Amino acid sequence: MAQFDYTRPRATADRLIKRYGQAGAIRRTTTSGPAYDPETVTTDHACQLAVMQYTDDKIDGTLIMRGDKLVYLSTAGLSIEPSTADKVVIRGEEHATVYVKPLSPAGLVVFYEIQARR
Template identity: 50%
Template sequence: MATFDYAEMQAVADELITEFGQQGTVTRITSSGPSYDPTQTTTEYPCRLVIMEIDISKVDGTLIEATDKMGYVSVVGLPIALTTADKITIDGKPHAMKIVKPLSPAGTTVVYEIIIAA
């Protein structure tokens, strides 16, 4: 029986996001040093993403609001795993990521599904 190639699905997702999406930047702030006087370092990672209106069925009125946006971020070329502590910049405007969900069948992350504050 043939096995499914999830790496190929990564490439297909990246191709679609590249064709129909846009460039963005993931910003991660890390702290080092003593807790009473930490040094914060900001690192920016370019990414490819597609952003769209949120599916109304996802709106719960508390964490997810009707003004939020959802999207997909390509993992190809992205050296970090996204977290909700990261910020994502789209068209020069930073957004908080409320939800970051890696789509990882069989342990291979194909794409990240995100919900951002608008």
Template identity: 50%
Template sequence: MSAFDYTSTRATAERLIARFGQVGALRRTTSSTDPFNPGQATADHRCTFAMLDYAKKDIDGSLIKQTDQLVYLSTAGLTISPETQDKLIVGGTWQASPVKLNGAVMTIVNVKPLSPAGTVLMWELQTRR
């Protein structure tokens, strides 16, 4: 029996998120490894996502709060894998130098890849203001 090819499924997810979603950024902050030049560098990685409210039945007040948002993050053009240390930047306008997006900053609470057979189709993020 041959394995299922998920490339067309991933393309469908990318197309739907691009059509009904919005452009934003994943903001990653990294620390310097040089002890003589300590500091942090911040980089914004352009991404496309669809942001939804959680269903009332899923909101329990502790793991998922009333103001949390469910985000479906496309893999299209994404050069990094999202982590809970990253921030999701929503809306705003892009600056040219340094390349940054000014918008609402969302904390990423949870990250889950939708990856049947090891192929990441999209990322599911739980975000919080």
């Protein structure tokens, strides 16, 4: 049985996020150097993302709070794998990353779903 090729759905997701989304960034902060004199470097990684509001039936006040944003992050041109330690920059405003969930059937990441909180 032939395995399904997910490169076309990935290209479709990238195209739709670019068309209906916006430019943003994943902000990653790294620390290096000795513990007594660490150096902190913050780097913005450009990306394309589509930002939506959670519907009222999804907001439970504990896991998903009012004001949280549902972000679909395109893999096109993305040089890093986002994590909860990163920040998401939406329209110039920094948001905390509550969770990151890759949609990755058969090991190929089609896009990332991120819950962002201000």
